[in-house]
Amino acid sequence: MGLIESNSLKTQVLIIGGGATGTGVARDLALRGVNCILVEKKDINAGASGANHGLLHSGARYVSNDPESAKKCMDENRILKQMAPDCIEDTGGFFAAVQGDDERFVADFPTYCEKAGLPCTPMDIKDAREQEPALSEKTIAAYAVEDASIDPFKLVLENITHAQQLGCQFFRNTKVTGVKKSGRQIKAVELLDKDSGKAFCIETEMVVNATGAWAGQVAGLVGADIDVIYSKGTLLITHNRMTHRVINRLRPPSDADILVPGGTVSILGTTSARMKTLEDIRPTVEEVDYIVDEGAVMLPALETKRYIRAYSGVRPLVGTGSQGNDRSVSRSFDLIDHAEDDIDNFVTITGGKLTTFRLMAEKTADLVCDRLGVSTPCQTRTTSMLSHHETQWAVPGFSSRMWLEHHDPDDLLLCECEMVPQSAIEEILASFHVFEKEADLNGISKRSRVGKGGCQGAFCSIRIAAFLYDRGVISANEGIDNIRDFLNARWKGQQCLLWDMPMAAAELQEAMHCGLFGLELR
Amino acid sequence: MKPAEQSHPGPKADASSCELAVIGTGLAGLAATLFASEKGIYTAQIGVNAGIIHASGFLDLMGVHPIADGRVWENPWEAIDAVTTDIPDHPYARLPQADIRQAFDIFMNLMKAAGLPYRYQPDANSRVITTLGTLKPTYGVPESMYKGTEALKTQKKCLMVDFWGLKGFSAVQLEEMLRDRWPGLQSVRIAFPEVGPSVDLYPEKMARALELRTHREDLAREIRPHLNGAEIVGMPAIFGIYHTREVMADLAALIGADVFEIPTIPPAVPGLRIKEMMEAQIQSKGIPLFAQKRVLQVNHDNDGGFVLDIGEPATQSISHRLHAQGVILAGGRFLGGGLYAGRKKIVEPLFGLPVFQPPERTQWHCSQVFDPRGHPVNMAGIEIDDAFRPLDDSGKPAWKNLYAAGAILAHQDWMRMKCGAGISIATAYGAVNAFAMNARP
CATH class of the missing domain: 3.50.50.60 (FAD/NAD(P)-binding domain)
Structure with missing residues (x-):
């Protein structure tokens, strides 16, 4: 208990934000022997890190409009394939054009790739369609590139778990409320533990703002000004996997032009829409219909496919002015030293993409270490990510594979869609001891496939809540609150794609949770 | 029938x-x-x-x-x-x-x-216990479940029983959810009489097992030591499929206390x-x-x-x-x-x-x-x-x-x-x- 209540926490670096960047900075600093604490107002991957394509870019997407980002992507792609192989499925990727696409762009593509130094192999169309039968018969060109799929949940869990093992502390459900400053220095960060409602402080020498789209809000609390533009992207998850490879539409970056396989599913996206606020970001019916219609041009089966979920993330675009297409803005990242805003120990890292998270963390840590007078160089180019067993449960297909290979005869499947056993939930519960708090259904879901299968939580929520009562993790009517919160979180990604079978599934869920249990009556 | x-x-x-x-x-x-x-x-x-x-x-x-x-x-x-x-x-x-x-x-x-008798008050809804421990307003209640509604109303001393291997039904959960309304509620987890090699218990299989008297005797033997003065025993809905009345009456006699059912997660025995x-x-x-x-x-x-x-x-x-x-x-x-x-x-x-x-x-x-x-x-x-x-x-x-x-x-x-x-x-x-x-x- 002592930690939070003693009110005298101290650290060298306080990192705000539990996405890929924040956890990447935590691991990088921890590997250099720097003492750090990471605070997150929700849970890991609550922002764009948990709402993206899961695409490890080859860089080819950016060769035409942003060759610098393309090159960075290629370099990071190769480093991560070496250092984090357990988080990556090296699927390879295709760029494919269909009749009606800009033939000039198609013809120029190999030249763009060559200029950026990216490998790109022209494919015979017949071969391409044999290897990826989902491609439209109207395909007119195809190139093979080094795209891969990367699991953002496992990646971030590995980062934070490794950092924690090296001494970093992680507080989830902990919100920054303000800072104590003295002159040009932040002395301490004021925080609120959202579970207990308790306020506390952490004294720190440096503060890293790695809050993605929220970077402007957090900077505002510190008295710095960043102009962040919110660009919302929506994605869809198909019920089963449609292709072996990443499939990109061979045209200038646009909407619904990438399909990324991820374990047992495929992810289709995305869109790009400016948002005025970060409140209540959710996929809409219109976006879903648009993505399906656009995607089906390249992969016709998308028209009739069953979708299990949609989600939206927000790309933070910094200092790009207000005009033009958000896609034409550089996808490179922004590392802001707020010394210019008269705060000497505050840096913001935002923008960028999942593929370049490691490089972003490295550059940030370099700056931080320079201020702290730490001379140890970055280790993450050469230090492999460990693969912790408890982080595997987040990977699609892992738990079912484990279950089918071997399971204890006493074990029970609490999630039958994704085959998550009681023993996995036990392991995840045990991993929560570092928070000195108990797990809830949403926390378990972040760290496993629970609620991500066909039932979208309607059945497994009941079984897991019962298990949590049995284990004494929850009491009184907390189980009901857990189920309500969990189903509402799942609903955010279901509501916009309820037609065909999912409509029947939603009806069954409503019949059980409202008709029978009366959970709406409170 | x-x-x-x-x-x-x-x-x-x-x-x-x-x-x-x-x-x-x-x-x-x-x-x-x-x-x-x-x-x-x-x-x-x-x-x-x-x-x-x-x-x-x-x-x-x-x-x-x-x-x-x-x-x-x-x-x-x-x-x-x-x-x-x-x-x-x-x-x-x-x-x-x-x-x-x-x-x-x-x-x-x-x-x-x-053979599926119902109980209802002609002009009133009843509150029945669900597997989540919520109380649902309804009208017609199977007799095997109505006893639970009555027991809650009259605050009978009750033992809630669940089983190793039966998912989504927790006696502890029911006790936690209902403890303010039902102070005399206790809970216990027991092993269901051996019905097969699988550990994963399904209510339908359990209900079919209890159609046989020998399994009811075994079950009653498991429950009795935990009664601790309870006047009524609550269980998941497993009192047979075709002879629910008989199964219920026999279980009550064998245990020495009234019994009632709570429906499990659908699809379920009721x-x-x-x-x-x-x-x-x-x-x-x-x-x-x-x-x-x-x-x-x-x-x-x-x-x-x-x-x-x-x-x-x-x-x-x-x-x-x-x-x-x-x-x-x-x-x-x-x-x-x-x-x-x-x-x-x-x-x-x-x-x-x-x-x-x-x-x-x-x-x-x-x-x-x-x-x-x-x-x-x-x-x-x-x-x-x-x-x-x-x-x-x-x-x-x-x-x-x-x-x-x-x-x-x-x-x-x-x-x-x-x-x-x-x-x-x-x-x-x-x-x-x-x-x-x-x-x-």
Whole structure:
């Protein structure tokens, strides 16, 4: 208990934000022997890190409009394939054009790739369609590139778990409320533990703002000004996997032009829409219909496919002015030293993409270490990510594979869609001891496939809540609150794609949770 | 009642024509078939078991209105008055309360005669315990569950029992959820008497096991040491499938305390009991039942009747052709297949009937799953006249002898209003009566 209540926490670096960047900075600093604490107002991957394509870019997407980002992507792609192989499925990727696409762009593509130094192999169309039968018969060109799929949940869990093992502390459900400053220095960060409602402080020498789209809000609390533009992207998850490879539409970056396989599913996206606020970001019916219609041009089966979920993330675009297409803005990242805003120990890292998270963390840590007078160089180019067993449960297909290979005869499947056993939930519960708090259904879901299968939580929520009562993790009517919160979180990604079978599934869920249990009556 | 040996026997007679064809084997379809048969109407029934196996066994009449206020009514008849005043197109508005009562009484008597007795207070809802530990307002309660409701009301000393290996049913959860309302509640987890090699216990398997006395003796032996003065023992719904009364009475005697059931996560034993019991009733009356089949196509004959092509839903191959003078459409909603939601709109796939629905998919659902207003799409469905005949686009009956009953009907949200069974039973009754009046004056 002592930690939070003693009110005298101290650290060298306080990192705000539990996405890929924040956890990447935590691991990088921890590997250099720097003492750090990471605070997150929700849970890991609550922002764009948990709402993206899961695409490890080859860089080819950016060769035409942003060759610098393309090159960075290629370099990071190769480093991560070496250092984090357990988080990556090296699927390879295709760029494919269909009749009606800009033939000039198609013809120029190999030249763009060559200029950026990216490998790109022209494919015979017949071969391409044999290897990826989902491609439209109207395909007119195809190139093979080094795209891969990367699991953002496992990646971030590995980062934070490794950092924690090296001494970093992680507080989830902990919100920054303000800072104590003295002159040009932040002395301490004021925080609120959202579970207990308790306020506390952490004294720190440096503060890293790695809050993605929220970077402007957090900077505002510190008295710095960043102009962040919110660009919302929506994605869809198909019920089963449609292709072996990443499939990109061979045209200038646009909407619904990438399909990324991820374990047992495929992810289709995305869109790009400016948002005025970060409140209540959710996929809409219109976006879903648009993505399906656009995607089906390249992969016709998308028209009739069953979708299990949609989600939206927000790309933070910094200092790009207000005009033009958000896609034409550089996808490179922004590392802001707020010394210019008269705060000497505050840096913001935002923008960028999942593929370049490691490089972003490295550059940030370099700056931080320079201020702290730490001379140890970055280790993450050469230090492999460990693969912790408890982080595997987040990977699609892992738990079912484990279950089918071997399971204890006493074990029970609490999630039958994704085959998550009681023993996995036990392991995840045990991993929560570092928070000195108990797990809830949403926390378990972040760290496993629970609620991500066909039932979208309607059945497994009941079984897991019962298990949590049995284990004494929850009491009184907390189980009901857990189920309500969990189903509402799942609903955010279901509501916009309820037609065909999912409509029947939603009806069954409503019949059980409202008709029978009366959970709406409170 | 004689246990059904087979779950899905084919049609008893190779029926090629009938007076009335009932499409759907949910509660509304089964009730319609039984009501029609009581009237001596030669009836045939077609459908797959989609919905009824998810039934909890509770028979809701009318519990909540208005939905947005979450007002729970103690007296379901007053609630029906209120809802039919506020929503004049609500299915309950199509028949007088006396008919609804009559329908319920006939139905309850059928259940009792078939070995599934119900308890209900004529003019009041009861609060029943769910597997989550919430208290649900409902009307008709299986006797095996009603004892729990009474025990809670009278604060009997109770032991809640659950089992190693049975998922989603936690006695500790029930104790935690109910402890403020039921101070004398205790809980214990025990091993279910050996029934097979699998550790994963399924309620249906447990219920079948308890049909045998030796397993009941073993179970009672496990429970007795934990009684600790308890007057009543609560368990998941596993008191047999065909002989629930006997299983319950015997268990009580063997344990030395009263017993009651709480339905488990659907699909559960109480739904299975209703399905098996009703199918046995239908068989015993010699009613042709095309189980696990669907009507794939409908044509119309020259006499205003229907020609139904019946077959396998999976292969779409037609195996029977049935002539029917009239049809009751009781195919349920999306889960049952009575309605189909496309990406653009909701359709009724068999007759192509107009479906009352929100104008666009953006308006089907609220953004919060438990939005107190309820989801607009759940009020969608088939609109009918006072004779339960679906309306065409011009507001006239689409066919002289086509009727609709149950959850497929528009202007009701049975899940939020807690009126599912009541609508099924009452509108089945109304539709059968209308057919009888209309087709055989």
